[in-house]
Each structure stands twice: as structure tokens, then as C-alpha cells.
Amino acid sequence: MTDSKDVLTWQSLTAMINEIKSPGTFLKSLLFSSNVETKPTETIELSYLSGDREVAPFVRKNGEAIMIAGYSETYATVEAPNIRLKRPLTPHPTLFDRKPGTVIFPSSGEQISAVQAHIARDSQKIADHIANAEEWMAAMAIRGTIAYEVEDGEVFTITFPKPAGHTVTVSPLWTTTSNPEADFQTASELISDSVGLVPTDAIMGRNAAAAFVKNARVMNLLDNRRIDFGFLELQNQFRDDGALYLGMFNGIRCWRYGRALSVNGVSTRLIRDDYVEFVCATPSAQNVAYYGAIPDWDAFEEGNFQGQRFSKSWKQKDPSVMQLLGHSRPLFVPRRPGSLVSMKVA
Numbered sequence: 001m002t003d004s005k006d007v008l009t010w011q012s013l014t015a016m017i018n019e020i021k022s023p024g025t026f027l028k029s030l031l032f033s034s035n036v037e038t039k040p041t042e043t044i045e046l047s048y049l050s051g052d053r054e055v056a057p058f059v060r061k062n063g064e065a066i067m068i069a070g071y072s073e074t075y076a077t078v079e080a081p082n083i084r085l086k087r088p089l090t091p092h093p094t095l096f097d098r099k100p101g102t103v104i105f106p107s108s109g110e111q112i113s114a115v116q117a118h119i120a121r122d123s124q125k126i127a128d129h130i131a132n133a134e135e136w137m138a139a140m141a142i143r144g145t146i147a148y149e150v151e152d153g154e155v156f157t158i159t160f161p162k163p164a165g166h167t168v169t170v171s172p173l174w175t176t177t178s179n180p181e182a183d184f185q186t187a188s189e190l191i192s193d194s195v196g197l198v199p200t201d202a203i204m205g206r207n208a209a210a211a212f213v214k215n216a217r218v219m220n221l222l223d224n225r226r227i228d229f230g231f232l233e234l235q236n237q238f239r240d241d242g243a244l245y246l247g248m249f250n251g252i253r254c255w256r257y258g259r260a261l262s263v264n265g266v267s268t269r270l271i272r273d274d275y276v277e278f279v280c281a282t283p284s285a286q287n288v289a290y291y292g293a294i295p296d297w298d299a300f301e302e303g304n305f306q307g308q309r310f311s312k313s314w315k316q317k318d319p320s321v322m323q324l325l326g327h328s329r330p331l332f333v334p335r336r337p338g339s340l341v342s343m344k345v346a
Helices: 010-019 026-032 091-096 108-143 180-195 206-214 216-221 297-302
Strands: 036-038 043-049 073-079 083-089 145-149 155-159 167-169 201-204 225-228 231-234 244-249 252-256 260-263 266-269 275-279 287-291 310-316 321-328 330-334 341-344
Touching: 010 108, 010 297, 010 310, 026 108, 026 287, 026 330, 083 108, 108 145, 108 260, 108 275, 108 310, 108 321, 108 330, 167 180, 180 216, 180 244, 180 275, 180 341, 201 206, 206 216, 206 244, 206 252, 206 275, 297 310
Parallel strands: 036 287, 167 341, 201 252
Antiparallel strands: 043 073, 083 321, 145 155, 201 275, 225 231, 244 252, 260 266, 275 341, 287 330, 310 321
């Protein structure tokens, strides 16, 4: 039987919080889940790659090779943003609250199971808050700037060198008779000219998506089918992560993502209502999720904790309270900012 103390060790709690899957992580999953780096320090050295459009020079047969320059890189060093949350576990609801259908006089093993369930529920709450912050950071990263405020009012800003010409207002704005096809082509050309890639996904805010699906050209050309277990089905339905797949248009997956989060008490749309965010969800775009080290004395016998999330608990004697902590240092970085285009269309 599992001992109650084993449940509350930082190793067990950290393993638990890293296993929790939170809903509403569309942008993080699409762009940053395949390239994750945990760092041994709080500071992260960032490098940004720009495209190389030069054609290789030709030499005579048996001639000497020509020296070329390496990739153009821009460097910056930043501290990973700090997320640190806690939840109080008081003895009465944790140990004695009886759920419907459970026994009136539980055994010690049943009490331990109840404690585990309570801790899992509160760990899920902490993990969901962290996931919301990560999703917000991913949304800001594709715009080109992450600016956040800490509890004492100090503001930190991390700016990625997204080319100025990659924030565009189309003319005319999208209507039932406009030509979104040309605007998709413009976004593709901007990304191709900058980093030699093509966009894979167009993520639309509410107004942009509404104008898109009402457009006559889109209705004729949009492919919203999928093959699923041998059957042809319509795809435009909401996913668990809050995104609505609209279909393929000009070879680009199109999404409506109208999710809003409360940021410092203000409801904030992750994708601006009137915008389309063109992104490259491929390894070549080098979108990286970095996690800075978490210094903590309880884990220090194994060195500074290096991982995505850290969790631990500690007791307060009077009144008797167990505090449950979740700690993370995420930073989402598009290492090729030229692979992003923000387009105002509505």
C-alpha cells in the first residue's frame, strides 16, 4: 500500500504535474510541442536565424573551394519568465469529505486514496493555470512580442525580430466578394522570401473567420473534408483544444481560434478578432519551447531542477495546512520570426 508520505514527496508531485494534460493548448501543441529544451540555468541565450538566399558560386574543375559565410544569427539573452502558484490543502476537506457512494467510515487505505484524489484535483488546477499562461505566451510569440507584468507592477518585454513588413493590413478588407486567395499568396511570398519556407496554417480570429467562410471564392475552393477510419467526413467541428478546423485553402490549413483568457483581470483574445496569423508548423521553422531551471532547496540534492514543471508540498503547523506548489519557467521562441505573418483582414 502506498504510504501517505510518498504521495507528498516533491519527486511524486513533480511526476504528477508533468503528466497532467490540460485542455486549450492549441497553439502550444501546434507550434512548440515537437521541440522542447530544458535548460540548467534561469537565463536562456536565444539565437534567431535569417534566411540565406545566395546561390552557390561555381568554380573551375579542380579549382579551389570558395569560402562562404555561415548562417546569419542574432543573439539575445533573457531570463525565463517565472510562474509560481500554490494551493492550500486543509485537513477537513482533504481527509474527511465523503463523496457520494463512498463508505461512511473509511479505512486508512481509503483515506490515502481520498488524499491522492484531492491532491490530483488541485494539481490539475495549478497545471491548467500554467497551461493557460503558456498558451497566452505562444499567442504573443507569434505576434512578435511577449510583454508580461509581475505582482509588483514591473513589466518585462521580450521582442522577437519579426520583420516589420510581416504585419499587414489587406486592402480591401475581406467581404463576400473580395479575394482572400491573393492575400494567402501574399503571406506565402513574404515567408518564402524571408526564410525560404511556406506557411502550413492560417489561424483566424472570430471576425476574420466569419468573413472568410462567407466569401464566395472561399466557399467554392475550401476543402473541409478528411479521411477518418476509411470514411469521408466533414472536419469543421470543435476540437478538445478549442480550435475549429475550417478546411484547406490554397494548400494551407485554416482554423478559427476564438479562445479568450483573463490576463491581469482583462479578457484577452489569443488571436485578435480581425486578424489571421500565418505560421509554419514544421521543424524547419525552429519554434522552440524553452524551460529555465528551477532553483529549489528541496530538490537541491540533485542540483537545480531541470524540467518543464516542478511541484512540492510543505506543512504549516497552526492552523494545520498543507501547501501545494507548482513552478515553471517557460519561454516560447520562434527562432525564425520571418516564418510568421500577422494579417488584418476584417
